[in-house]
Amino acid sequence: MAVQRTFSIIKPDATNRNLTGAINAIFEKNGLRIVAQKRIEMTQKQAETFYAVHSERPFFGELVEFMTSAPVVVQVLEGENAVLKHREVMGATNPAEAAEGTVRKEFALSIGENSVHGSDSEENAAIEIAQFFSGNEIVG
Ligand code: ATP
Ligand code: MG
Secondary structure, three states, rough: OOOEEEEEEEOOHHOOOHHHHHHHHHHHHOOOOEEEEEEOOOOOHHHHHHHHOOOOOOHHHHHHHHHOOOOOOEEEEEEEEEEHHHHHOOOOOOHOOOHHHOOOHHHOOOOOOEEEEEOOOHHHHHHHHHHHHOOHHHHO
């Protein structure tokens, strides 16, 4: 296994409920190191670009509205096999299907308000990281 980086977002439903630290504790306990992090308000354009792959889906407007409704915390996480590890720790998209002990099982409110985002491949992780961080903001 190789050390990888992945891109993570703590979403508005979680920042609204003051869960940033609790979620970060789960990441860290599972061997994911936070090597960059900042709290931002996503613009409409940033959210539309970030989720462009879903632009034809019926929930796209709702998703963009949600992601711009309150601050988010964007992060770069590093660790062994970090992309898959992070997806495992987040749990299934729909919290009703998420495994015990996962972030979404513990905290997510619904399939839309599901507390966290994680890249789904190493290739997408690199693209997503570059949308929010410059190289000198990431310190491993
Ligand atoms: P993410 O990309 O946020 O890590 P994911 O990869 O588990 O989540 P995707 O299929 O990429 O899931 O969907 C992106 C996001 O769009 C979901 O996390 C969720 O917030 C929202 N979403 C997905 N499906 C629905 C739906 N049926 N209704 C409302 N929102 C949805
Ligand atoms: Mg996804």
